[in-house]
Amino acid sequence: MTKPGRFRVTGVSLIHHQRLSTRPDLLALQARFPDHYPVLLESAASHPLTGRYDILPAFPEVVLEADGRGEGFLAELDAACRAEPMLAERPGLPFQGGWVVYLGYELAGAIEPRLMLPRSADDGLPMALAWRCPAALIHDHVLGETWAVAERSGDVDRLLADLVNTPARAAAVLPACHIQEADPSLHFEAIARAQRYIQEGDIFQANLSRLWEGEFSAPVVPEALYARLRQCNPAPYAALMRWGECAVLSSSPERLLQRAGAWIQTRPIAGTRRRAQDPAEDRALAEELVVHPKERAEHVMLVDLERNDLGRICQPGSVRVVERLQVETYAHVHHIVSAVEGMVRPEVGVAALLSALFPGGTITGCPKVRCMEIIAELEGVARGPYTGSIGYISRDGRMDFNILIRTAVL
Numbered sequence: 452m453t454k455p456g457r458f459r460v461t462g463v464s465l466i467h468h469q470r471l472s473t474r475p476d477l478l479a480l481q482a483r484f485p486d487h488y489p490v491l492l493e494s495a496a497s498h499p500l501t502g503r504y505d506i507l508p509a510f511p512e513v514v515l516e517a518d519g520r521g522e523g524f525l526a527e528l529d530a531a532c533r534a535e536p537m538l539a540e541r542p543g544l545p546f547q548g549g550w551v552v553y554l555g556y557e558l559a560g561a562i563e564p565r566l567m568l569p570r571s572a573d574d575g576l577p578m579a580l581a582w583r584c585p586a587a588l589i590h591d592h593v594l595g596e597t598w599a600v601a602e603r604s605g606d607v608d609r610l611l612a613d614l615v616n617t618p619a620r621a622a623a624v625l626p627a628c629h630i631q632e633a634d635p636s637l638h639f640e641a642i643a644r645a646q647r648y649i650q651e652g653d654i655f656q657a658n659l660s661r662l663w664e665g666e667f668s669a670p671v672v673p674e675a676l677y678a679r680l681r682q683c684n685p686a687p688y689a690a691l692m693r694w695g696e697c698a699v700l701s702s703s704p705e706r707l708l709q710r711a712g713a714w715i716q717t718r719p720i721a722g723t724r725r726r727a728q729d730p731a732e733d734r735a736l737a738e739e740l741v742v743h744p745k746e747r748a749e750h751v752m753l754v755d756l757e758r759n760d761l762g763r764i765c766q767p768g769s770v771r772v773v774e775r776l777q778v779e780t781y782a783h784v785h786h787i788v789s790a791v792e793g794m795v796r797p798e799v800g801v802a803a804l805l806s807a808l809f810p811g812g813t814i815t816g817c818p819k820v821r822c823m824e825i826i827a828e829l830e831g832v833a834r835g836p837y838t839g840s841i842g843y844i845s846r847d848g849r850m851d852f853n854i855l856i857r858t859a860v861l
Contacts, residue, residue, distance in 0.1 A: 466538065466541065466544070466547045466548065466600060466601070466602060467600070467602070467603065467604045467606075467607050468541075468544060468598050468599065468600045468607075469598065469607050469611075470596060470597070470598055471588075471597040471599060471614075473597075474590060474595075474597050475588065475597060475614050475617075476617070476619070476620055477491055477493070477588060477590065478491060478620060478677070478678060478691070479617050479618070479619065479674075480507065480613060480614065480617050481507060481674065481691065481693070482673075482674040483613070483616070483617045483618070484613055484617075485693045487509055487510055487613060488507050488508070488509055488693075489511060489551070489582055489692065489693050489694065490508060490551045490553070490582070490690060490691070490692045490693075490841065491505075491506075491690065491691045491692075492504075492505065492506040492551075492688075492689075492690050492841070492842075492843065492851075493505045493506075493681070493689040493690065493691075494687045494688070494689070495685035495686055495687070501687040501688075501706065501718070502592065502687035503591060503592050503593050504545055504589055504590065504591060504592070505589070505590040505592070506545065506546050506587055506588075506589050506843065507587055507588045507589075508551045508582065508584035508586070508843065509584055509585075509586040509587055509588065509601075509610060510584060510585060510586050510606055511551075511582035511583060511584050512584070512585060513531075513583040514580065514581070514582055514583075515527055515528055515531070515579075515580065515581040516577045516579075516580055517555075517558065517561075517577050517578040517579035517580070518577065519578075520557075520560050520561050520578070521555075521557070521558045521560065521561035521578040521579055522561045523561075524558065524561065524578070524579045524581075525558075525561070525562070525801070525802035525805055525806060526802050528550065528552070528581050528802065528844075529801045529802035529803075531550070531581075531583070532549075532550065532800065532801050533800060535846060536846075537846065537847065537848060538846045538847040539847060540711070540712065540847045540848070540849065541847065543594070543596070543598070544589060544598060544600055545589065545845060545849055545851065546587045546589060546600065546843055546845045546849070547600060547602075547846050547847050548584065548586065548600070548601070548602045548845070548846050549583070549584065549844045549845040549846045550581050550582065550584070550843065550844040551581065551582045551584055551841075551842075551843050552579070552580070552582075552840075552841070552842055552843065552844060552852070553576075553579060553581070553692055553694075553699070553836070553839070553840075553841050554579050554805070554809060554839045554841075554852075555576065555577070555578045555579055555834075555835055555836055555839045556568075556833070556834040556835065556836070556837060556838045556839045556855075557569070557578055557833050557834065558578050558579050558809070558839070559809065559810050559823060561578075562806045562809065563820050563823070565824075566820065566824060566827070567824075567827065568823070568827050568833065569827060569830075569831065569832055569833040570833055574697060574835050574836070574860050575694070575696060575697040576694055576697050576699070576835065576836065576860070577694075580694065585601060585602040585603065585606055586599070586600060586601035586602065586603075586606040586609070586610060587599075587600050587601075588610060599611065620674070620678075623672060623675035623678070625667070625671060625675060625676060625679055626667045626668040626669035626670075626671065627667070628665045628666065628668070629665065629666050630663060630664070630665045631663070631664045631665070631666070632663055633661045633663065637661075638661045641659055641829040641830065642659060644829055645657045645659060645825065645829060648825055653821055653825065654816055654817065654818065654822050654825060655752055655816070655817045656749060656816045656817055657815070657816035657822045657826060657829075658813065658814050658815055658816050658822070658826070659826065659829060659830065660830065660834065660837065660838070661830070662832065671861065673691065673693065673698035673700065674691065676700060676859070676861060677691045677698075677700045680700055680702050680857075680859070683782070684702045684781070684782050684783065684857060685702065685781075685782060686701075686702040686703055686704045686781065686857060687703075688701075688703040688704065688705065688706055688853030688854075689701060689702045689703065690703070692841060697860065697861070698860070698861040699836045699855070699858065699859075699860055699861075700858065700859045700860075701836075701841065701853065701855050701856075701857060701858040701859075702857045702858075703854055703855060703856050703857055703858065704720060704779070704781055704786065704856075705719075705720045705813065705853060705854040705856060706718040706852070706853060706854070707808060707810075707811050707840050707842070707852040707853060707854045708804070708808050708842075708850060708851070708852050709849075709850065709851045709852075710795065710848065710849060710850040710851075711849050712848070713794045713797075714792055714793070714794055714795070715761065715764075715765070715792060715793060715794075715795050715850075716773075716790055716791065716792040717757050717760075717761065717790070717791050717792075717808060717811070718774075718788055718789070718790045718791075719750075719753050719754060719756075719757050719788070719789055719811070719812065719813045720779075720787070720788050720813055721746075721749050721750040721753045721787060721813050722740055722741075722743075722746035722747075722749065722750050722786060722787030723740070723784050723785065723787075724736045724740040724784065724785045725783065725784055725785075726780070726781075726782070726783055726784060726785065736785060737778045737780065737785045740778060740785050740787060741776055741778050741787060746787060747776065747787075750776060750787050750789065751776075752817050753812050753813050753817060754772060754775075754789050754791060755817075756812040756817045756818075756819060757791045757808075757812055758770050758772070758791055760807050760808050760812065760819075761791060761792070761793040761807070761808070762793070763807045764793075764795055764796060764799045764803055764804055764807045765793030765795055765796060766793070766794045766795075769794035770791065770792070770793035771791070771792060771793070772789060772790070772791050773790050773792055774788065774789050774790035775789050776789060777789065801844060801850075805852075809840060810823075810838055810839065810840070810854075811838070811840075811854045813854070814838040814854060814856065815838075835860060836855050836858060836860055837855055837858055837860075838854060838855060838856060839854075839855045840853060840854055840855060841853055841855060
């Protein structure tokens with residue numbers, strides 16, 4: 452079940468919006484008023500398709516919080532979304548009020564009851580959260596415009612007042628951090644056991660991870676650490692989430708799903724090579740990545756997994772691969788990326804949609820459910836936010852969710 456579980460039907464059909472004359476520092480605004488702005492969604496690596504908008508949802512009115520194994524959370528979120536009248540899409544405004552959502556990896560246990568996943572990580576975070584936010588600040592990297600958007604005109608005034616009362620963000624110097632790596636031998640042993648599962652035919656591949664912990668020599672402000680992460684590793688699906696004394700910081704390159712109108716798309720990443728300082732070597736690494744037989748086979752397998760997941764919620768015959776085996780280059784790595792899309796069946800709601808795709812197949816392996824069972828056995832600890840997701844559900848039906856990789860919990 453969830454808590455608190457009360458929501459309301461606003462009946463709002465008119466969205467108030469105002470273009471700002473200057474671009475505000477959304478991170479400074481979140482730092483100044485964390486209760487007003489629990490989640491910052493940023494496209495720190497600008498791209499007209501995958502990195503266009505920064506969104507700072509505002510003034511949460513209702514919070515849904517998953518407890519226990521998270522049963523009922525997605526159903527309650529679905530009911531809340533269905534209870535409100537649908538708005539028409541407005542070009543340039545991807546969020547017109549709605550829900551901002553965090554899903555911890557272990558919520559998969561509520562989606563697939565046969566999974567016996569470790570108890571949620573001891574990080575002070577619920578298994579899942581959703582905030583009903585009636586307003587937002589949105590920056591469009593393509594047009595260079597920033598908009599204040601709200602269901603009520605008074606909330607536009609509140610946004611502007613918060614901007615006036617937000618001082619400039621000073622550059623912060625992070626204290627020294629001692630990194631403690633989990634015993635590598637345990638990870639190598641887990642890899643060997645996963646290989647045996649593959650040889651025995653249980654799975655085709657598995658995505659194993661291991662825990663890294665760091666201890667700072669002095670207290671750290673989440674916004675300062677996130678700013679450094681954003682600077683070092685700009686990514687199109689970055690996020691900073693605040694919950695009490697906890698923070699989730701992510702510079703993710705991977706999209707779990709995007710919905711616009713009846714169409715939904717997922718962009719699986721599988722296959723990686725490092726960057727090189729020499730341009731010729733850098734190009735050679737990218738070219739070698741995309742032709743490597745192992746990398747291609749792994750990627751195609753995961754694309755097929757995503758096609759199957761979309762097939763559970765989409766119109767028959769509508770699922771298609773629209774980008775195949777493309778190389779995307781980031782600050783430190785090259786990745787192989789594809790895009791798979793389909794037309795969602797009219798009766799499919801938020802709960803069924805998220806249940807079909809979460810967690811992303813690229814961070815579990817194939818077949819997904821058996822891989823999650825093996826991952827739980829071999830890793831032995833809860834992943835928590837890692838490989839979960841953060842995103843939004845707008846009242847016009849649009850959705851955009853990342854996969855929480857390149858992610859830390861503070």
